[in-house]
Amino acid sequence: MTARLDDASANPGGQDAQMLTALVRLRGALQEAALPLDLPGTDELRASRQQMLDQLEDYVIPRVMTLDSPMLAVVGGSTGAGKSTLVNSLVGKRVTTPGLLRPTTRSPVLVHHPDDAHWFGQDRLLPDLKRVEHATDDPDSLQLVASETVPQGLAILDAPDVDSVEERNRQLAAQLLAAADLWLFVTSSARYADAVPWQFLRQAADRSTAVAVVLDRTAAEAVQTVSTHLARMLSSRGLKDCPLFVVHEAPVDSDGLLPPGHVGDIRGWLESLADDTAARTAVVKQTLDGAVRSIAHHVHPVADAVVRQAEVASGLRESSRRAYDLALADTRRATADGTLMRGEVLARWQEFVGTGELLRSLEDRVGRLRDRLVSAVKGKPQQADRVVVAVESGLELLVLEHAEEAAERAAEAWRQQPAGQELLSSADADLSRASRDLRRRAEQAVREWQTDVLELVRAEGADRRTTAKFLALGVNGLGVALMVVVFSQTAGVTGVEAGIAGGSAALGQKLLEAVFGDQAVRGLATRARQLLDDRVGDLFAAEEARYTALVDAVSVAPEAAVAVREAVRRVDDLRFAANQP
Structure with missing residues (x-):
C-alpha cells in the first residue's frame, strides 16, 4: 500500500x-x-x-x-438487527449468510455490478483485505460478489456487528464503516437505543458522513412510537437530515428474503443515487x-x-546521565583524596617503603631522604607486586560500589515516570543493579591502567634505565609510587588518615623525584590521573548505556511533530x- x-x-x-x-x-x-x-x-x-x-x-x-468509482454503501449496525437479510433482500438474492447463530457475518461481503469489478481490486479500497470470490469466515478477506441486480455506480457491503462479542469483528466493523461513502445503519425496535451503535452514529455526525438509518424488524403497532422516538434521537445528535427508513416485521421466503415491497423504499433511494x-x-x-x-x-x-x-x-536520559555523572565524580574524588590509601593498599605500600623510619625522617634534608628511600626499597620487587595487586582490588571494589549506587539512583528516578517503569520492566536484566560482568570489565580496566602507568614510567625513564637509582627501584617500583601519588593528590581525608595519605604521597613523590626530577613527576602524575579517569569513565558510560539503549530502542522522533503539523497545515x-x- x-x-x-x-x-x-x-x-x-x-x-x-x-x-x-x-x-x-x-x-x-x-x-x-x-x-x-x-x-x-x-x-x-x-x-x-x-x-x-x-x-x-x-x-x-x-x-x-478514484473519485469516479462506485459509491460504497456499508450496511452496519447492531447484533441481530437483520443486516444480512436486508442486504440479500436489497440485492434480490442470497449473497451473504443470515442466521440465528451470532455473530453471523464474520467476513465482509461486497456486492457490485459486474461492470464495476475493476474498481475493487487489491490496490483500491480496503487494500489490507484479501480479495476472494467464495464464502469465507476469514475476517482478513473481502468476498466480492458480482450481481446484475445492483445498479452500476453502487456497491453494497455487509459488515460485521459493531457490538459483536468478538473483538476482531468489532474492529473490522469500525474499519469498514470508516471506509464507507454512505452508512446504511441498521437497528431494530429492540436495539435502537443501545449505546454502542450511537457511538458510531456520533462519529458519523462529527465527520459529516452521509448516513441513512434503517429501523428494521418493527411490528406495525410499534412503528409510529419507535420511529418518532428514533427520529427525535437522531435530530438531537446532529443527524436530523439523515433519511430514516422503516422495514416492517415480516416472514422471509425460502431464500431468506423479505418481500420486495418491504425494502422498496430503500432500494429505490439507493438506485436514484446510483443513477444521478x-x-x-x-x-x-x-x-x-x-x-x-x-x-x-x-x-x-x-x-x-x-x-x-x-x-x-530526554528527561529519562538526563536522569540516568546525572546518576552516572555523580558516580564518576565520586569515584574520581575517592581515587584522588587518599581514600584508597587505607587498608590493604596502605599496608602493602608501607611494606614496600618501610615507612616507620621514613615517616619520622620527612624533615631531613631532601638529598639524604631520597637516598634513604632508594636504599629502603632496593631489592623489593615482590613487595611492589603486592602493592599492584592491592591497588587492583581496591580500585575494583570502588568502581563496583559506585556503579551499584548509580544503578539504584537511575532506576529510582525512572520509576517516578510510568514510561520509565515500563522501560525498566522491558529490560533483559535488572538495571537497578550493576551489570553482572562489570567486575570482570573493571578488573580488566584497572589492569590496563596499571599497564599504562608502567608504560609512562618506561617512556619517561628511557634515557635513565642504566642509572643506579632506576635500576634499584625498577619499573614496577616507580610505577607503584606513581599510583600512590595519583591516589593522594588532594589528600581529602581527615584526621590520622590525612597524615597517612599525605605521608604516602610525599614518599611516592620523593621516590619518583629521586629518578626523574620534580617537573617530570608532575607531568607523570597528571597523565596517569587522566588515563585513570578515562578508564573509569568508559566503565560508567557502558553502564549508563544500558538505560539510554532502552530509550533509543523506542524511537521517539521529536521532529515528527513538526512534520505532522506542516503536513496537516497543507491539507487544511x-x-x-x-x-x-
Missing part, C-alpha cells in the same frame, strides 16, 4: 493531485509520529492515530485517487471532506503527544481553497 501511494503522490494528475500529494505526506508523517512511551492518555492517542492512518489508507487516499451522477458525487464528497476535516482536527493532539514523548525521553489550506466559491 505504501509504495503504491508514494508512486501516486510522485506522479499526480487531475484537479485533486495537490490534495492527494498532501494526504500521502500526512499519512507518512503520522506513520513517523509513533507514541512508544506509556504516558497518561497515550493509549487513547495511539488508537486515534491508528484510526486516522487506517482511514487515510482504507478510504481517503484511495477515494481521492451529481447526487452520488455530492454524497461521496460530503463524506470525503468530512473525513479529511476530522483527521485534520484530530492530528494536532497526536503532534502534541509526540513533543511530550520526546520531553519524557487545500481544503479551504477548494471550498471557496
Whole structure:
C-alpha cells in the first residue's frame, strides 16, 4: 500500500493531485509520529492515530485517487438487527449468510455490478483485505460478489456487528464503516437505543458522513412510537437530515428474503443515487471532506503527544546521565583524596617503603631522604607486586560500589515516570543493579591502567634505565609510587588518615623525584590521573548505556511533530481553497 501511494503522490494528475500529494505526506508523517512511551492518555492517542492512518489508507487516499468509482454503501449496525437479510433482500438474492447463530457475518461481503469489478481490486479500497470470490469466515478477506441486480455506480457491503462479542469483528466493523461513502445503519425496535451503535452514529455526525438509518424488524403497532422516538434521537445528535427508513416485521421466503415491497423504499433511494451522477458525487464528497476535516482536527493532539514523548525521553536520559555523572565524580574524588590509601593498599605500600623510619625522617634534608628511600626499597620487587595487586582490588571494589549506587539512583528516578517503569520492566536484566560482568570489565580496566602507568614510567625513564637509582627501584617500583601519588593528590581525608595519605604521597613523590626530577613527576602524575579517569569513565558510560539503549530502542522522533503539523497545515489550506466559491 505504501509504495503504491508514494508512486501516486510522485506522479499526480487531475484537479485533486495537490490534495492527494498532501494526504500521502500526512499519512507518512503520522506513520513517523509513533507514541512508544506509556504516558497518561497515550493509549487513547495511539488508537486515534491508528484510526486516522487506517482511514487515510482504507478510504481517503484511495477515494481521492478514484473519485469516479462506485459509491460504497456499508450496511452496519447492531447484533441481530437483520443486516444480512436486508442486504440479500436489497440485492434480490442470497449473497451473504443470515442466521440465528451470532455473530453471523464474520467476513465482509461486497456486492457490485459486474461492470464495476475493476474498481475493487487489491490496490483500491480496503487494500489490507484479501480479495476472494467464495464464502469465507476469514475476517482478513473481502468476498466480492458480482450481481446484475445492483445498479452500476453502487456497491453494497455487509459488515460485521459493531457490538459483536468478538473483538476482531468489532474492529473490522469500525474499519469498514470508516471506509464507507454512505452508512446504511441498521437497528431494530429492540436495539435502537443501545449505546454502542450511537457511538458510531456520533462519529458519523462529527465527520459529516452521509448516513441513512434503517429501523428494521418493527411490528406495525410499534412503528409510529419507535420511529418518532428514533427520529427525535437522531435530530438531537446532529443527524436530523439523515433519511430514516422503516422495514416492517415480516416472514422471509425460502431464500431468506423479505418481500420486495418491504425494502422498496430503500432500494429505490439507493438506485436514484446510483443513477444521478451529481447526487452520488455530492454524497461521496460530503463524506470525503468530512473525513479529511476530522483527521485534520484530530492530528494536532497526536503532534502534541509526540513533543511530550520526546520531553519524557530526554528527561529519562538526563536522569540516568546525572546518576552516572555523580558516580564518576565520586569515584574520581575517592581515587584522588587518599581514600584508597587505607587498608590493604596502605599496608602493602608501607611494606614496600618501610615507612616507620621514613615517616619520622620527612624533615631531613631532601638529598639524604631520597637516598634513604632508594636504599629502603632496593631489592623489593615482590613487595611492589603486592602493592599492584592491592591497588587492583581496591580500585575494583570502588568502581563496583559506585556503579551499584548509580544503578539504584537511575532506576529510582525512572520509576517516578510510568514510561520509565515500563522501560525498566522491558529490560533483559535488572538495571537497578550493576551489570553482572562489570567486575570482570573493571578488573580488566584497572589492569590496563596499571599497564599504562608502567608504560609512562618506561617512556619517561628511557634515557635513565642504566642509572643506579632506576635500576634499584625498577619499573614496577616507580610505577607503584606513581599510583600512590595519583591516589593522594588532594589528600581529602581527615584526621590520622590525612597524615597517612599525605605521608604516602610525599614518599611516592620523593621516590619518583629521586629518578626523574620534580617537573617530570608532575607531568607523570597528571597523565596517569587522566588515563585513570578515562578508564573509569568508559566503565560508567557502558553502564549508563544500558538505560539510554532502552530509550533509543523506542524511537521517539521529536521532529515528527513538526512534520505532522506542516503536513496537516497543507491539507487544511487545500481544503479551504477548494471550498471557496
